[in-house]
Amino acid sequence: MKRFFMVTVFLVGIFISSNALADYSRSFEGRNLFMMYCYLCHGTDGKGNGPLVSRLKIGPNANLNLTDISKIGKRTDDELFGIIEGKKHDLVSDNMPKWGTLIGSSQIKGLVAYVRFLSQSKHPLLGDTEEGKRVYDTYCTACHGKKGKGDGVMMSIIPISPMDHSNAEKMDKLTNEELVNIVITGKGDKSFMPGWQGILSREQIGAVVSYIRYLSH
Ligand code: HEC
Numbered sequence: 001m002k003r004f005f006m007v008t009v010f011l012v013g014i015f016i017s018s019n020a021l022a023d024y025s026r027s028f029e030g031r032n033l034f035m036m037y038c039y040l041c042h043g044t045d046g047k048g049n050g051p052l053v054s055r056l057k058i059g060p061n062a063n064l065n066l067t068d069i070s071k072i073g074k075r076t077d078d079e080l081f082g083i084i085e086g087k088k089h090d091l092v093s094d095n096m097p098k099w100g101t102l103i104g105s106s107q108i109k110g111l112v113a114y115v116r117f118l119s120q121s122k123h124p125l126l127g128d129t130e131e132g133k134r135v136y137d138t139y140c141t142a143c144h145g146k147k148g149k150g151d152g153v154m155m156s157i158i159p160i161s162p163m164d165h166s167n168a169e170k171m172d173k174l175t176n177e178e179l180v181n182i183v184i185t186g187k188g189d190k191s192f193m194p195g196w197q198g199i200l201s202r203e204q205i206g207a208v209v210s211y212i213r214y215l216s217h
């Protein structure tokens with residue numbers, strides 16, 4: 001009986017921790033992998049100027065620019081997945097490695113989301129996204145929820161709903177400056193969105209605004 005209990009506790013533990021892994025945006029998860037493996041050729045900004053490109057003598061016609069919407073926009077998620085995994089390599093040259101044996105399929109989905117982010121994102125990032133995630137998780141999720149959907153625990157007692165920060169179409173309409181100003185001053189006396197001046201530094205506010213950009217991709 002005791003052993004059964006231990007096994008149950010163990011399994012529940014695994015369930016909780018694997019859930020926690022998926023607790024943030026896919027593109028943010030993908031970004032971390034991108035900075036480990038993909039920047040070597042595609043560059044940290046995804047534009048294709050990574051440090052390995054000249055060493056590998058990849059032909060001048062190979063287009064490694066993942067920020068190019070005219071190219072990435074034509075690919076389906078399945079195609080991007082297959083290109084990264086390696087099963088759809090008829091679509092690219094052999095200079096693009098096959099990652100399927102190293103990277104699991106849920107992580108490849110994260111990379112697909114990040115490639116979409118690189119090609120669709122309309123606003124430059126203001127700050128360090130890692131720091132931004134820490135700030136968001138610490139100060140914002142009680143109301144905005146882990147994924148920015150506006151479903152945090154506090155929302156059961158707050159009568160005004162925030163925007164869905166995971167909705168790219170809506171969030172893209174707000175400039176970085178507008179987002180920064182909302183976070184600094186809040187949304188006024190009648191609002192439930194507090195101002196963070198004096199609590200968060202300007203760097204932290206830039207960082208959290210960058211993280212909000214990831215939530216919508
Ligand atoms: C060794 C260099 C190299 C590395 C590392 C690399 N790539 Fe590539 N990748 C390329 C090249 C070269 C191409 C262009 C393919 C061609 O020549 O047709 C490419 C193309 C792609 C494309 C297809 C773009 C399109 O639609 O045409 C995607 C998506 C991509 N890479 C994603 C990734 C991801 C994600 C990683 C990291 C897991 C990665 N690449 C790592 C070299 C690399």
Ligand code: HEC
Nearest residue numbers: 139140143160161162163179182183187191192193194208
């Ligand atoms: C006490 C709950 C609460 C906290 C904590 C909170 N917000 Fe809000 N936030 C709201 C509400 C409610 C709105 C909707 C606007 C209103 O109340 O007028 C909002 C609005 C916003 C908006 C404007 C777009 C939208 O969602 O409607 C941004 C951007 C925003 N919050 C960012 C943040 C950031 C970043 C943090 C953490 C540093 C944060 N919020 C913390 C409740 C909160």
